[in-house]
Amino acid sequence: MYTNSVEIFIYDLNKDSHCWCKDEFLQILTDDEVILHSSIVVHGSEYSYGENGIEQHKPKLRPQYVTDLDFEEAVSRIKLVGKTHLTKIEVELLVEKLKNDANWLACKFNPVEHNCHHFSDLFIKLLCGVGAVLPAEIYNFNKNLLEHRESWIYEFCVNN
Template sequence: MFSNGLACNLPFSCMSINRDSGSDELLPSKMSREPVLLNVYDMYKINEFTTNIGLGVFHSGVEIYGTEYAYGGHQYPFTGIFEINPRDETDLGEQFKFRQTVQIGYTDFTEDDVKRIIYELGKEFRGDRYHLMNNNCNHFSGAFTKILCGQDIPAWVNRLAYFSSWVPFLERCLPKEWLMPMALQHSLSCHRDSTCSEASTPPPPPPPY
């Protein structure tokens, strides 16, 4: 099982492997040891509401194999996960400002494995289940990195969620567009528009094993 309860139907990468000194030669050559990076952005318009209580609000995405995956909200009952070029704040919108990259760890999942994981996570991180405090982009990033390399994201990135009881009014008073990155809006329009390129549409279900 994945750490968030999703069943693992992937190959050997799901298994625990002892990497003590001298064991690297036992790793199959297929294993990639790909870096897992967390890209963090300031949501500075929202921060205008929260700085007086000492909280910063951050958006995050997970970068792997040259693609950054992130999560946002919309009104439809399908995935809210979308892709951007790594650290490209212009893909997100004017309210997002790149802050820093944090290396979380390394993974042995292949690029194809990652696409299957994203497909499965999309069933949980649906657009209509987004919530600024309880199920936001940082919750997705943490779930994703725990699957990829067994490590959560730094606590400070999602500190607002831990103090949600202090600011129950915040999500209700924020403009909806502040919570929907431009890249996600484009992904939604492509989902509704059959003229979009195949690469822009949500991925098909993974093949059966």
């Protein structure tokens, strides 16, 4: 059966001085912690989730969330996460279904609790099977965000 590679592009948003979410993350993280964005590439298209909902564009073009870097500067890592048996048309139909799912509308995006990494995790499982996993650095980044957010909220409540 015909299979197609599924890759994850991991962006280092610390390198982008105009990143729209940097200020939000820096309220939670320290200046020296890496801010990551992930997207999934399959059948010649790159898919991601952000403040505008699920987006699609050609890989290696500067996505709109990376404002002052070119692709080579912004992407810190590209990793093969699996193979899919879905055709390009089947993937496009799957993406349209996700775009219409209430969970993946733009208004549901939250940089900490419902972000690009949550989308990437679901998408690779739909494409490659439930055993597909994101690189550990993505899971660790999200875990770190949640841990820091809890302590940030606690500090805010105690001091105000």
